Amino acid sequence: MTALAIETATEDGAVADSDGTDGADGPEPASAGGAEPPADAGAPGLTITADGTYGARLAGGGEVLFPERWTLDGPEPYAVPLPLDQPEEREAQVLPLADGRVLIRRRVAERHTFSLLYPTGPVTGELALGAVTAEELTLLPPSPDGICAYALAPGGRSTGIWLVAGGAAGPQHIADIAGHCSGGAWLDRTGRMLALDRRGPDGGPVKTVAVDLARGGEVTPLLQITEDSDDRLLLADADSGLLLVRSNAPGPGQDLLGWGVLGSLRPVRFPRSLRLPDARVTPFAVQPGQVLTPESCAVALRIDGAGGSWVGVWRPAGRRLHQLAAPKGWLTGAGTWSREGVLQLPYSTGSVACAVARTQAPDAVVSSAETYRHGTATEPAQPEAAGGEPCEGPVSPVVHRPVPLQQAPLTGRGARG
Template identity: 40%
Template sequence: MTAIPLTVPPRRPVGGSPSGAAGAAGGPASGQPGGHISAALRRVSFAFSADGSHAACLAAEADGRWFVESWRLGQEPGGLCVPQPLRPGAGGHRSENLQSQLLPLIDGRVLICRHQGLWQELVVRGTNGQADLSAGRLQQAGLRLLPLPCPAPGAPVAVALGTDGMTTTSVWLISADGVCAPQLVAELPGLHGGGIWLDEGGRLLGLDRLQRLADGSAQVKAVALDLVTGSVSPLLELSTRSNDRLAACDPATGLVLVRSDAPGEDRLGWGRLGSAEPLRFPECLRGGRQFLRPIAIEPGRNRVAVQADFGATSTLALWEPGSTRVDPLRVPPGRLGGVAHWSAAGLRMPYSAPDHPAAMASVDVDLLLSGESRPIVQPVPLGLAPLQGGRAGFNSVVKVIPQARETGWRLDGSAQRGDGRPWESAQTVTLPGAAGPLEGVVYGGDAWLTAEHLVMALHGGPADAWRLEFEPTLQRFAAEGMAVVAPNQRGSTGYGAEHAEAVQNAWGGPDLDDVLTLLQSIGGQRASLGLRQVALFGVSYGAFLALLAAGTAPEQVARVAAVSPFLSGARLQAEAGPAVQGLAERMGAAQEPADGRGPRDVLLLCHRLTSELLVVHGDADDIVPVTQSRLLRQELLRIGRVQGSDFQYVEAAGAGHEVLAEEGAPLLQELLAGFLRSVRPT
């Protein structure tokens, strides 16, 4: 089977373009100095520099190629956040890898860590288009970069935590001058993660150490690493059996926030470094069904910005030490990025919504808390200046051009559609599941259920979920006139442990029950109105689930688009690499659900796959081997199905597992949209 190279540029009816404008959610649109307008449709892996003057992320425009993006964050109140693509110089990487780790430096440059086989390659990307500077190579299975809090000129800029994945964590100091090699400062027995500074000078670093107990279980304890001596000392020890992690720290005041299950459940608590007072676990930080995470501490005032996640959405709140409540901050519905920086310019954090590609939000906390707005001071253009009174004066102009007002929320750098129209919006809804209500994200407005073309999208994972954020593939479907329902069936994350662990030792069990229940409910209502059956779209685990559903209830499914599917948990576990094998073993992927429905093997259901089928797989997929899809194709041909009429099969040359988020993705999105929207002749 010859793989198809994805080099043909697709038409771009819904992608961003250089003529798009940056917009704002819940506030005024923000212009970009120098006329620069961002066209990035995807942004991931945001990080902030030590002083908050810059941020960095991986970004991709309509062509699907990933690049490093540096953000200059205005340091005055109301200052804009301006993105700048950092393209590689001569001999640089054409497209950045999605697994690359970024660390923005205080001068706008970005330290990049790339996984290269058995090595981690460190390079520094400049802002002037010159060739990357080497910062060294380390032979480590994994590497985590942390910014030093106050790097002096010529001194190291970062700490790197390296692990062999089993027994040892190595700690290096990383320089960005292109001359100094990484400096090993400590080798710690065991696995260490996290990384929160305990002092302003960059000497004491709080880490979370994973300890193996005699009974085979694991335990996490926070420790303090002295980078000068290389020694480690205990930091948190609430009880002998508890898991105690450091969540946040303000070295200037000594405020620390911790996460521990010592109170009987996983809770947020707080205290002071060096204080004899016990840690406090206020009821208001219990969270309930929400997962609370402190994302930034206001310098000088100790107010804490708390991100609260549940299901598809995020909310933002404010908490102060000693307070018995958290104060909600009214931010637009969507998804926050889980990282932030708070300075005199305000609170900055990544934000995304279905109709707002990910960008940088600026929050004036006090203005949001007040619920009021204030006028934005803008210079009056000379042509509108009231040189004299009368009808042509300024008073007649302000009736036509209302004065812009600031609400306390602004979004900078969010791309608009290339055709000038707004992005398609989405909302969360409650859907029927086999064991109770489910949350889902839907495109198509309130009439989504009765749309002419309805697609049910099933997410990968299984430990994943659909979020109320910008999703280019679903956006493309909606722009083509299709309604989309994206359920978070059992097995999805963000709804508590019971919901997520429902598929433990039961891949294709409770989650398949939910999908079949939803298909029956939606299909019955659509059939009564004379509407077509639902089309299924799934990626990775979602593709496996979509194929199982189509083979179990073929009468409920019009067509299936399966991207990077596997055929069964057992087949995946047998063929995948070590990392995926380990995940499959931990989740009991090879075990069959005890529900009497029979083996969850797509090959055994091929004869029941009567819906039109499109299979897409990257031939360089290192997560789900392409041999899974090739075997499906062979079986379909063996039982007499005709490729080109009964099913379509596409291998993308050079594409990996994230085939819809890599170079050439727009072409595949166009292929998928055309297939899902088409109607089989009768």
């Protein structure tokens, strides 16, 4: 892919917004980036298949934890518990497959075992798949094909990629990638092209690379905004080519959320509307089906602040952030979009074991200047300062496949906007 990020400057030397209008997204919060925690949000409360059909999580409480599968494609969601003879450890990971089975990773010393769980009458069936010996291992996000499951095993100077479900016979070693790899985002709808955030074996900045799993893990540079910046890919949408990235390229001490387009020559942009004081903004879902129209895609964002977590909705073309109160019991960081722009947020409470809250994505989104407290907007947004566009109304409450890739890097200077 090709996407050059070019920095432009105003006459006084200040970096301009990516559309050439200095400050058109409104005033930058005084503490943008500085007060945010250094790491991205933790794992979502529910892992959902790429097609949105099934979800899986560790349910229960205290030391009594068990896998639970959610069915999300029917008229009403429902959950099926998958307990075994003994409770699961808190560090176990679960991942749903498109056939309704749930993969579970368990750790026993330095061995990571894998099994497929499925309901069978009144009990839970279990199919053991084998084990991988590694000091550290983590499951990657669900593959777009819904059949295979992969894991990363970082070592001293390289990271192993393992196919842990969907292979011919047990876990299979796919490739070793030089350096320490983390993250993981799928770039196509077949589960062939995987993006990983890699730090070289001798240190240095983090850069995103594309890994071709069909070619034995062939690695190609994917994201480099500046030579010395840490550039991570958080989310990718195969339909539109929209990429959500986090980078410190805009300046020292800043770790900002930005967006680019796969295969585009336009710069990576870092909208001011996505910079909230004392809060961390992390994307978790992109509206599907927006073929070749990345600017119109609705993006769901997890917002983490001192008062808790809530939801944001944003479109690149809208350049404003609409903040929503999360439903009580939201499985934080989990959710999907329908092609029609309906955001679906799974939640579970003491009285409702399995439910989904739905809200229509607004056509006009509210700016980052809106007031919020503990995840709930308390006032209609106020117009932004001179140079910005006025906000367009109060906050709305929450109510109850592959593209060819050009393997060239996103390079150049990041544009601020």
